[in-house]
Amino acid sequence: MVQDSASGRVRRHLEQLIHQGAPGDKLASVRTLMADLGVSPSTVRTAVAELVRAGSVETVAGSGTFILAPPTAGSVSANRSWQTIALGSTQGEADLLAPLRAQQNPDTIDLASGYPGPSLQPTKLLAKALQDATRRPGTFGRAPSDGIGPLRDWFAEQLSPSRNHRVLIAPGGQAALSLIFRSIGLRGEAILMETPTYVGAIAAARSAGLTPVPVPTDSGGVQLGGFEAAVKASGARLCYLQPRFHNPTGATLSPERRAPLMDLASRHNLILIEDDWLYDLDLAGGHLPLAANDPDGHVVHLRSLTKSVAPALRIAGIAATGAIAERIRSLRGSEDFFVSPILQETALNVVTSPAWDRHLRRLRTELKERRLVLRRALEANNDWCLNIQGGPLHVWLETEDRIDPDELRVSAMRNGVAILSGTAWHPGDAPAKHIRLSVAAANEAEIIEGLARLQESLPT
Ligand SMILES: Cc1ncc(COP(=O)(O)O)c(C=O)c1O
Known part of the structure; x- marks a missing residue:
C-alpha cells in the first residue's frame, strides 16, 4: 500500500x-x-x-x-x-553514443559536438564543389565499392608520395572504425586501447564482439612499458591508437616512442589501427602518421573529412596493405555496395581546390583562438582548474570528486548547455572523473556564456 x-x-x-x-x-x-x-x-x-x-x-x-x-x-x-x-536477452551493450547523437534545442550552447559549426564550414567551397560534381558524367550512377580512383589516390599520396597503400573510401570515420574492427577482429578477442579513448571506438569495438583492454597513457601518448605488459597479459594482436591529438586528452605520441612502438608491433605481430582523425588540424604539421613509415604493413590508417570540412561530408579513407587491406576490402563491398559518388566527387573537388589550404588555415586559427578563450576562462576559475588537458578541438577536464559527470551533463542540458561526460570514455575503470568541452560548434561569446551556464549547473 x-x-x-x-x-x-x-x-x-x-x-x-x-x-x-x-x-x-x-x-x-x-x-x-x-x-x-x-x-x-x-x-x-x-x-x-x-x-x-x-x-x-x-x-x-x-x-x-x-x-x-x-x-x-x-x-x-x-x-x-x-x-x-x-x-531475448540484450547484447549487454548500453548505447554509449546516445549523448553524442542527442538533438539539442536551437538555443542550447553546444560544447559537446566535435563537428565544426556552420561558421567554420567552408560553405561556398562546398556549394561549388557539389555543383561541379553534379555536372560530371556518372555522378548519379554507381561507384566502385573501393571508392573513386582519384579520391583514393589523393588519400594515398597524402600518406606517402610513393602511394604504397591500398585506400578504400568509407562513409565517415565511425563507419571506417566499425568496418576495420569487424573485418580483422575475431569475436571475443582482446583489443588494446589507450585509456581514456574515443567512446565511439569503444562502442564500435564492443559491437564487433571485441574486448577493449586499457593501456596507460601520458602526455607523450601510449606508455610503452604498460603497452608491452598488456600485449603479453592479453595476447592481443589488435591495438587501436590515436597518435596525433588524441581524443579526448589531446596527447601526441612523442617522437622517441614511435620507433620502439613499431618495434613492439613487429616483435608481437600486432596490427595497429591508427585513427588519424585530426590529420587536417595539425597546427604545426610536423607529425608523420605511423603508417608513413611502416614497410611491413603493421598499420591500418584512417582519416576522415568530417571534422575539417563539415559533418555532412561523410567521407573517410582507410589505408592498409597486403592481406589486411584485402580482408577489409572484402567486407567493405558487402556492407553497402559503395559510398555515394555525389559525396565522393564533392569531397575530391573540395580537397583539390586552391581554396582548401586557405580554409584549413582559417579553421586552425579560429579553433586556436576559441581554445585559448576556453582555457583562460577555465584556468581563471577555481571550480575547474584541477587538471586541464585537450587538443585543437576539446578540453578534457578533471572534475572534483563531489561532481558526478553524468548528472552534470543532464543538469547542464537543462540549463541550456550541452557537454559530454567522460564516464564512458574509459575501456577499463576510470581513475578520475572527467567532462569534455568542445570548441568546434560554439564561438567565443558562446563559450563564455556556456561556461557560465555550466557553472550554474554545478551541485551546491
Ligand atoms: C577519434 C575519433 N575517431 C573517429 C571519429 C568518427 O569520425 P566521423 O565523424 O568521420 O564518423 C571521431 C568523431 O568524433 C573521433 O573523435
Whole structure:
C-alpha cells in the first residue's frame, strides 16, 4: 500500500515533468528521483514502468528514460511488449553514443559536438564543389565499392608520395572504425586501447564482439612499458591508437616512442589501427602518421573529412596493405555496395581546390583562438582548474570528486548547455572523473556564456 501511494506520487511528479518537457527530452535519472522524492529505486522503477505501458515515455537501456510524442488523433495504441520477448536477452551493450547523437534545442550552447559549426564550414567551397560534381558524367550512377580512383589516390599520396597503400573510401570515420574492427577482429578477442579513448571506438569495438583492454597513457601518448605488459597479459594482436591529438586528452605520441612502438608491433605481430582523425588540424604539421613509415604493413590508417570540412561530408579513407587491406576490402563491398559518388566527387573537388589550404588555415586559427578563450576562462576559475588537458578541438577536464559527470551533463542540458561526460570514455575503470568541452560548434561569446551556464549547473 505504502509502495502504491509512493509510486503514485512519483508518477504524478513524472507526469508533470513530461508535461513541462518535449518529446525526446530525457527524464531525471532514477538516482536523482530517489534523492528528490525520498523514495526507493523500486518505487521509481514501478512508476516509470507504468508510464512506459501508458506510452508516455520509453526507456533506452544504459541511456535513460525519454519523453515520447503523444499519440495523434485517430492513432491506434500499440502494444509492442512482444518485441522484448522476441529479441531475448540484450547484447549487454548500453548505447554509449546516445549523448553524442542527442538533438539539442536551437538555443542550447553546444560544447559537446566535435563537428565544426556552420561558421567554420567552408560553405561556398562546398556549394561549388557539389555543383561541379553534379555536372560530371556518372555522378548519379554507381561507384566502385573501393571508392573513386582519384579520391583514393589523393588519400594515398597524402600518406606517402610513393602511394604504397591500398585506400578504400568509407562513409565517415565511425563507419571506417566499425568496418576495420569487424573485418580483422575475431569475436571475443582482446583489443588494446589507450585509456581514456574515443567512446565511439569503444562502442564500435564492443559491437564487433571485441574486448577493449586499457593501456596507460601520458602526455607523450601510449606508455610503452604498460603497452608491452598488456600485449603479453592479453595476447592481443589488435591495438587501436590515436597518435596525433588524441581524443579526448589531446596527447601526441612523442617522437622517441614511435620507433620502439613499431618495434613492439613487429616483435608481437600486432596490427595497429591508427585513427588519424585530426590529420587536417595539425597546427604545426610536423607529425608523420605511423603508417608513413611502416614497410611491413603493421598499420591500418584512417582519416576522415568530417571534422575539417563539415559533418555532412561523410567521407573517410582507410589505408592498409597486403592481406589486411584485402580482408577489409572484402567486407567493405558487402556492407553497402559503395559510398555515394555525389559525396565522393564533392569531397575530391573540395580537397583539390586552391581554396582548401586557405580554409584549413582559417579553421586552425579560429579553433586556436576559441581554445585559448576556453582555457583562460577555465584556468581563471577555481571550480575547474584541477587538471586541464585537450587538443585543437576539446578540453578534457578533471572534475572534483563531489561532481558526478553524468548528472552534470543532464543538469547542464537543462540549463541550456550541452557537454559530454567522460564516464564512458574509459575501456577499463576510470581513475578520475572527467567532462569534455568542445570548441568546434560554439564561438567565443558562446563559450563564455556556456561556461557560465555550466557553472550554474554545478551541485551546491
Ligand atoms: C577519434 C575519433 N575517431 C573517429 C571519429 C568518427 O569520425 P566521423 O565523424 O568521420 O564518423 C571521431 C568523431 O568524433 C573521433 O573523435
